[in-house]
Amino acid sequence: xxxxxxxxxxxxxxxxxxxxxxxxxxxxxxxxxxxxxxxxxxxxxxxxxxxxxxxxxxxxxxxxxxxxxxxxxxxxxxxxxxxxxxxxxxxxxxxxxxxxxxxxxxxxxxxxxxxxxxxxxxxxxxxxxxxxxxxxxxxxxxxxxxxxxxxxxxxxxxxxxxxxxxxxxxxxxxxxxxxxxxxxxxxxxxxxxxxxxxxxxxxxxxxxxxxxxxxxxxxxx
Amino acid sequence: xxxxxxxxxxxxxxxxxxxxxxxxxxxxxxxxxxxxxxxxxxxxxxxxxxxxxxxxxxxxxxxxxxxxxxxxxxxxxxxxxxxxxxxxxxxxxxxxxxxxxxxxxxxxxxxxxxxxxxxxxxxxxxxxxxxxxxxxxxxxxxxxxxxxxxxxxxxxxxxxxxxxxxxxxxxxxxxxxxxxxxxxxxxxxxxxxxxxxxxxxxxxxxxxxxxxxxxxxxxxxxxxxxxxxxxxxxxxxxxxxxxxxxxxxxxxx
Numbered sequence: 001x002x003x004x005x006x007x008x009x010x011x012x013x014x015x016x017x018x019x020x021x022x023x024x025x026x027x028x029x030x031x032x033x034x035x036x037x038x039x040x041x042x043x044x045x046x047x048x049x050x051x052x053x054x055x056x057x058x059x060x061x062x063x064x065x066x067x068x069x070x071x072x073x074x075x076x077x078x079x080x081x082x083x084x085x086x087x088x089x090x091x092x093x094x095x096x097x098x099x100x101x102x103x104x105x106x107x108x109x110x111x112x113x114x115x116x117x118x119x120x121x122x123x124x125x126x127x128x129x130x131x132x133x134x135x136x137x138x139x140x141x142x143x144x145x146x147x148x149x150x151x152x153x154x155x156x157x158x159x160x161x162x163x164x165x166x167x168x169x170x171x172x173x174x175x176x177x178x179x180x181x182x183x184x185x186x187x188x189x190x191x192x193x194x195x196x197x198x199x200x201x202x203x204x205x206x207x208x209x210x211x212x213x214x215x216x217x218x219x220x221x
Numbered sequence: 222x223x224x225x226x227x228x229x230x231x232x233x234x235x236x237x238x239x240x241x242x243x244x245x246x247x248x249x250x251x252x253x254x255x256x257x258x259x260x261x262x263x264x265x266x267x268x269x270x271x272x273x274x275x276x277x278x279x280x281x282x283x284x285x286x287x288x289x290x291x292x293x294x295x296x297x298x299x300x301x302x303x304x305x306x307x308x309x310x311x312x313x314x315x316x317x318x319x320x321x322x323x324x325x326x327x328x329x330x331x332x333x334x335x336x337x338x339x340x341x342x343x344x345x346x347x348x349x350x351x352x353x354x355x356x357x358x359x360x361x362x363x364x365x366x367x368x369x370x371x372x373x374x375x376x377x378x379x380x381x382x383x384x385x386x387x388x389x390x391x392x393x394x395x396x397x398x399x400x401x402x403x404x405x406x407x408x409x410x411x412x413x414x415x416x417x418x419x420x421x422x423x424x425x426x427x428x429x430x431x432x433x434x435x436x437x438x439x440x441x442x443x444x445x446x447x448x449x450x451x452x453x454x455x456x457x458x459x460x461x462x463x464x465x466x467x468x469x470x471x472x473x474x
Contacts, residue, residue: 087440096299188462
């Protein structure tokens with residue numbers, strides 16, 4: 001069988017979707033760990049952020065890889081969604097999906113679209129200003145500015161609310177996504193139950209941890 | 222003494238004259254249905270009524286009526302094979318319904334399962350997937366080896382047997398929101414992949430069966446797990462994970 005048909009097969013696409021998801025999950029854990037330091041120490045948060053913002057390996061290797069991972073994950077998500085819709089041209093007049101599967105598993109495209117919209121807001125809030133600071137205005141490196149920028153963004157109750165709403169949808173996306181990724185790469189053995197618990201724990205701790213951080217800075221102005 | 226009673230029900234059934242026709246949901250009223258009757262017997266009763274009224278009876282698939290042939294294929298009240306888990310439509314009884322209930326009956330919906338007439342769908346796509354590799358080639362010259370002469374670990378034999386319990390009814394496809402056939406193909410790949418007799422052709426088997434599955438127009442699995450819940454034979458998602466592993470390993474060879 002030609003390698004091209006193997007790569008375009010449903011299983012290859014499923015595995016690619018899972019691997020890009022697991023990559024984003026690992027990045028999210030790093031992002032969360034750094035943000036969490038802002039609750040405990042302004043200095044630690046500033047130094048971590050400055051390292052992430054100016055380390056050449058992170059800036060010129062990991063950042064493009066991350067950008068590719070994000071774009072690949074949502075483009076592939078749309079492609080699979082369209083193919084899946086085409087696989088059932090006529091919908092059921094009555095369908096009881098909740099009888100056999102969770103809302104989160106059936107609506108990954110909805111939770112994914114909300115997370116994607118949130119990414120737009122997040123880039124508007126942090127990434128574009130960062131690019132402007134470093135490359136447009138070419139201002140000097142200031143390792144003390146990050147905490148203030150973060151806290152300033154959470155002054156607005158509307159923005160804080162939008163962030164919290166997006167994190168709830170992120171929780172739903174991860175609730176299914178983490179364990180689904182492991183199943184897709186073929187992981188289903190005696191360790192599956194423990195891994196499922198780890199996946200559910202991750203899906204709760206990280207998004208609700210982000211909500212805690214957002215609310216902490218909102219009410220700690 | 223029997224606790225059976227008679228109930229009156231409303232039926233909303235997909236009617237479609239032939240594969241090319243545009244179908245629609247039609248409403249029927251059926252009185253005096255015994256709760257002791259099976260769901261398919263209820264449909265027989267409806268058809269008697271329709272024939273007496275000089276109307277076309279509802280076409281639906283059935284054969285053994287004891288849950289082993291995989292022919293019955295109805296989507297009842299939004300679920301493949303109806304409200305009970307672990308059963309086929311022919312094992313569903315009218316005692317599951319109440320007097321005055323409205324019951325929706327639709328064909329299994331999938332691009333790869335085109336409607337032939339009314340509730341009858343063409344599931345020959347499953348046959349073509351099987352023909353692509355769901356078998357073990359055997360020299361039948363008379364010098365075959367007794368299967369029992371090959372020792373197989375009990376654990377593997379049990380897993381293979383569980384996978385082989387798949388009756389190919391298509392409930393997994395019907396219930397999957399993506400119309401994916403991966404539980405069926407996963408079961409068929411697994412039942413051979415776990416046995417020494419199946420390992421010889423394992424690489425080509427999984428590549429060919431997955432290729433055929435994709436060509437038939439089934440959707441992509443997103444691991445909702447609905448197929449496992451609705452499968453009348455309890456085929457596990459473990460079989461999909463095994464197929465994924467088999468496929469990845471075969472792709473790298």
